[in-house]
Amino acid sequence: MRCLVTGATGYIGGRLAPRLLAQGHTVRCLVRRASRLRDVPWAAQTEIVEADLRRPETLPAAFDGVDVAYYLVHSLGTAGFEAAERESAANFAAAARAAGVRRIVYLGGPEPAAGGKVPSPHLRSRAEVGRILLASGVPTAVLRAAVVIGSGSASFEMLRHLTERLPVMVTPRWVHNRIQPIAVRDVLGYLVGCATLPPQVNRAFDVGGPDVLTFVDMMQRYARVAGLRGRVVLPVRALTPSLSSHWVGLITPVPSSIARPLVESLIQEAVAGEHDIARYVPDPPGGLTGFDRAVELALVKIRNAEVETRWSTASGPDAPAEPLPSDPEWSGGTVxxxxxxxxxxxxxxxxxxxxxxxxxxxxxxxxxxxxxxxxxxxxxxxxxxxxxxxxxxxxxxxxxxxxxxxxxxxxxxxxxxxxxxxxxxxxxxxxxxxxxxxxxxxxxxxxxxxxxxxxxxxxxxxxxxxxxxxxxxxxxxxxxxxxxxxxxxxxxxxxxxxxxxxx
The missing domain is CATH 3.30.530.20 (START domain)
Known part of the structure; x- marks a missing residue:
């Protein structure tokens, strides 16, 4: 199949493209600047098209002849990101429909619980993008994931640096909310599998790993896997999301503009309500990756001091969840x-x-x-x-x-x-x-x-x-x-x- 990958210079897209190539698919990458893929080894095996989702006149060439289109972009960390994401999703949907694309696949966030707390702008925007794509007239699969565990994921880097740098920490109440994290390898497995879904499938799927944890649980288990002593956590009611995000921005290399929407999202519990995706994309033979194993894989690069990432290791079943050259500078832990x-x-x-x-x-x-x-x-x-x-x-x-x-x-x-x-x-x-x-x-x-x-x-x-x-x-x-x-x-x-x- 001919697959169009948006967000190929980002965290998920940069890992999905080589996996699609390994499965024998033809890959076209839609990027605003082709130079950002210049040093990515797998890019030479793909077709690169410069286009902008907010400029619909640039899109027809990118979508021409495409069978499956992956929507893996977001405007997190920019001013007015909700309006920008709404516009980009609408343009993407229209271009896919006009080109006769047979399948759209989108990775979004967890669905805000009905009757629960008012969802964060980030989660609200992710859900709205999903609705726009599902209404596009093109069969769409929306994968709703909470925290993705892998070196380079903003959520994981926030967890990593908070745990490593603070043996004693003062935390807000939301750290006791339940979360169902998922390993990046399992997310990528679902994304690849969704390329061959039956044409009648047009719906959202919850995707999560086998463990339901609180953020405190994740910090303590990360510490254990990383060989650190257990962390002392002191909850404080007065820490608002705004104050928490500033604290995260100070302690970790994750920019505050990205940390704030992530922190706001954690106020809402994120537990999968169903596992229907397994009817179409079976779980791996050994089952989904547990949290501890996902952390181990994310730390492989650090423990081996492989400062330069080898993309060729990224597509195997035992591939480490390490950073890629296209990841932000703050990815991958401290070296x-x-x-x-x-x-x-x-x-x-x-x-x-x-x-x-x-x-x-x-x-x-x-x-x-x-x-x-x-x-x-x-x-x-x-x-x-x-x-x-x-x-x-x-x-x-x-x-x-x-x-x-x-x-x-x-x-x-x-x-x-x-x-x-x-x-x-x-x-x-x-x-x-x-x-x-x-x-x-x-x-x-x-x-x-x-x-x-x-x-x-x-x-x-x-x-x-x-x-x-x-x-x-x-x-x-x-x-x-x-x-x-x-x-x-x-x-x-x-x-x-x-x-x-x-x-």
Missing amino acids: YTDVREQVVAAPPAALWWVVEGVGGEHGWYSFPLAWSARGWLDRLVGGVGLRRGRRDPHHLRVGEALDFWRVEQLVPGELLLLRAEMRLPGRAWLELRVEPVEGGGSRYAQRAIFLPRGLAGHAYWNSLLPFHAIVFGGMARNIARTARRRTPRGCTVHAAEHPTDRA
Whole structure:
């Protein structure tokens, strides 16, 4: 089928497109600026059409020949978003009907309960968009989901950062409302499955995971999965949605303009009233993904320090729910890095000779007292310290100890990745790279990576910031200087060979 995906530069659309491709569908992406998909690897397999849902004259080319059209856009965080979403949905519906589209699929929010609290503007707008599409004359499937659990989802990022940064928190009463979260992989499974619904199906479906929880439950269970201590939650009646959203905007990287409608939506309980979608799109063989497992998948990227997302892992049954290049900058949790580079007037082989020799009797090429003090401090708290040294003064192997590091990856002549084994409020890596430079010489690239755990992790990294220039900056400069001064005999061999092997 030929599928049109709107919102391909957004959270859900950016994950749906490669899954549709994997199922053998032809994908066309409707975007306002094609340049936003320039660095997305799967985009080369799609057709990209520039159009604007608020300018109906731009839409016919995008809808021409389309079988299934996905409506995955919203104006959350912009002024007057209700009117903007109403206009966009009406234009989308008209263009789909005129082009003879056979199916519309829309991902919306939970239906406000009848007789309940006045729905938030966000939920009210989501429901209105669904009604416009259902009345379009094109068979439409509206999927109504509450909180989507996956790295990059605004709701999940709000949950993640509140839980990680606040071991004790003052909360409003709405944190005790019931919510039925759903893993992003299950949402995407339903979206893909809806492409082949029978033509007579024109209705909304509630979609949710197997767990019904309160927001407090989700914070405590997130903490447990992330290896944090249980959080202390103190409810306070006086916290209005407006005050809560400002607090969320201060503590988390989610912008207040997005946090406010999300917080307002949580005032309404969001529990699925039916599971009729399973009659048309069966649940996965192992069942829908539970909350804890969804969080584990969202944290895979963080725990593995995969700072660059691999989209190719996104379509498999065990794919992590990690960020994509098209996600907002605040997606994916906190990854602190310190990056240093030096251009070295020495062959790559000479530079690699120094890199592979770090640690042990050679030391770490900067501020020896600081490294020694860190080693003693680690031993005082029960860590390994620097006492392990290294097995061989010149050669390393994957898996062996190197002072308070462990060699996690080794590409001779190119890459040394060390995983920290000292006691830390988080996880840390040190990446050392050697690259040839056109015209001679080489480039030394050094990156320290730290994934904080809880508030202590953030405090730890920020407390050491004043010393980074001395420790990490000095290390990069001195490794480069040593490579220039101590070029061993035989350094002109191929970089993959260790220079001392030819000395």
